[in-house]
Amino acid sequence: MSSTTPPAPRKRLSLSREKVLECALDLADESGIAALTIRSLAQSMGTKPMSLYYYVANKDEILDGIVDLVFSDIELPSPAGDWRDEMHRRAHAMRAALKRHPWAVGLLESRTSPGAATLRHHDATLGTLRAAGFSVPMTAHAYALLDSYIYGFALQEAALPFEGRDTAAEITAPIMERFSGGEYPYMVEIAVEHVLKPGYDFGDEFDFGLNLILDGLSRSIPRSNA
Amino acid sequence: MSSTTPPAPRKRLSLSREKVLECALDLADESGIAALTIRSLAQSMGTKPMSLYYYVANKDEILDGIVDLVFSDIELPSPAGDWRDEMHRRAHAMRAALKRHPWAVGLLESRTSPGAATLRHHDATLGTLRAAGFSVPMTAHAYALLDSYIYGFALQEAALPFEGRDTAAEITAPIMERFSGGEYPYMVEIAVEHVLKPGYDFGDEFDFGLNLILDGLSRSIPRSNA
DNA sequence: AAGAGTATCGTACGATGTACTGAACCGCTA
DNA sequence: TAGCGGTTCAGTACATCGTACGATACTCTT
Secondary structure, three states: OOOOOOOOOOOOOOOOHHHHHHHHHHHHHHHOHHHOOHHHHHHHOOOOHHHHHHOOOOHHHHHHHHHHHHHHOOOOOOOOOOHHHHHHHHHHHHHHHHHHOOHHHHHHHHOOOOOHHHHHHHHHHHHHHHHOOOOHHHHHHHHHHHHHHHHHHHHHHHHOOOOOOOHHHHHHHHHHHHHOOOOOHHHHHHHHHHHOOOOOOHHHHHHHHHHHHHHHHHOOOOOOOO | OOOOOOOOOOOOOOOOHHHHHHHHHHHHHHHOHHHOOHHHHHHHOOOOHHHHHHOOOOHHHHHHHHHHHHHHOOOOOOOOOOHHHHHHHHHHHHHHHHHHOOHHHHHHHHOOOOOHHHHHHHHHHHHHHHHOOOOHHHHHHHHHHHHHHHHHHHHHHHHOOOOOOOHHHHHHHHHHHHHOOOOOHHHHHHHHHHHOOOOOOHHHHHHHHHHHHHHHHHOOOOOOOO
C-alpha cells in the first residue's frame, strides 16, 4: 500500500485456448466469418492481437478449432438406439448446428484436418449404421448420401437471402415482379404458388428429403426388417 | 518519327469484361480461389490492377461472374426428355462442373445474387420437373433435395485431401495407422475394408445416392407412371 | 533478492482491395 | 489537319489483414 496501487487488477491467465476458440465462435456468429480477424478477436477479448498467438499457432488453427466446436455441440448418435430414429435426430441436430453457425458450411470445404469432436461424431455415426446391419460398403454409401444431403441443404439455407418463416415474401416479391415478363416462368410459378405463400419456410423442405433418403436406405439392409 | 517512338505498339481494347472473368476463372482453377487477387489477375492478363476496375465494379462482381460462368458450362435439362434421364444427366454435369471448379462450391454460400446463366439453369430444371408431372410443392421438394445432394456431395469431394481413384490409400493409410489404437474403430473399419481397397474412388458413391433419390422421387408423381 | 519460466504486448513488414488522379489513346467533327 | 471529348489504362496511396521478431511484465521458486 506504499507507493502506487498496481495500475489495474490485471487478471492473469484470463486467456486460454478454449476461451480464444469460444470467443472466436461467438464473434463469427455475431458478425460473420469475414469479420473474424485476429485484431477484432483480440479486441473482443480485451487483449492485443499478438497475445492470442501464445495459444494458437495461426488463424487456420482457430478456424479448425471452431469447426470442431460446432461438431462438439451435436449429440452423438447411439448404436444402441433404432438406427432410423438416430439418423433422423442426428440429421436435424446437424442442420440446426449449421444454421446456428452458417459460416461453418463454407469452412468445411477448406478445412481438411478434422478435430477430435469431428472424428468422434463420424465414428459414432458409422457405428450406428453398422449396428443397424448395413454392410461396410453400404455404410459408406449411406454416410456419403446422408452427409451430402445435410451439408448441401445447409449450404443452400446459408445462401438464402432470407431467413425463416414468411420472410421470403418480403424479399423475393419485388424481385419476382421483375421476372414476370416471362423469362423465367417456372421460377415465377414456384415462387408465386409455393414460396411466397404465407407460412412458407425453406427449412420445412428438409424433412421430405430426409425421409425419402431414410426410406430408401431402409431397403438396403440385408437382414431382418426390410 | 521525330521524337521518340511510341514506347510499345499498345494494343487497345485487349481487355473486356468477358476476358476478365474468363481469366479469373482460369486463375482460380489453376491456383485456387485464395490466389485469385486483383493483382495476380492483372498480372496474368498482362495489365495493371486498376485497369480491371473499368470492367468490373469490385472483386465481388468478379466472384459472382465466375460462379455464373460455371453454371453456363452446364447443359440445360430439357422438359421434352424423360425427366429421370434429364435429372440424372444434369446431376452428373453439375458434379463434374463443381469438380472442375472446386472453389465454386465454397462460393455458393456467400454469393446471393445469381447471374443469368444460373437463373436459366434453375428455370430449365424446374420446368423439366413440372413437365414430368410433379406438382408445384413436390417440384420444390424435389429440387431442394436434388440440389442439396449435388452441392453437398461436391462439398465433400472438395474437402477430401485426396483426389481420384486409388489416391486415397497413399494419403490416408499413414493416418489410419495412428487410429489403430482403437479410438475410432468404425472409421478404421470403413477405411481398411472399403476406402483403402484398390480401385476405390469416392466419386463412385455419387450414383448410389442419386439413384436412390430418383427412385424415391418417381414414387411422388401423381399421374401415370409410379 | 535473484533468476527462470510463463504470459503478454509493441512494432513492423508484406500482401490485399480499392479510392483518387492523371495520362494515354481513340474516333470524331470542324 | 487540328483539336476535342469520351474511353481505357496506370501510378500512387491508404486502410486492413496475418504474423515474425523481440522486448516486457508478471509469477513462482530458490
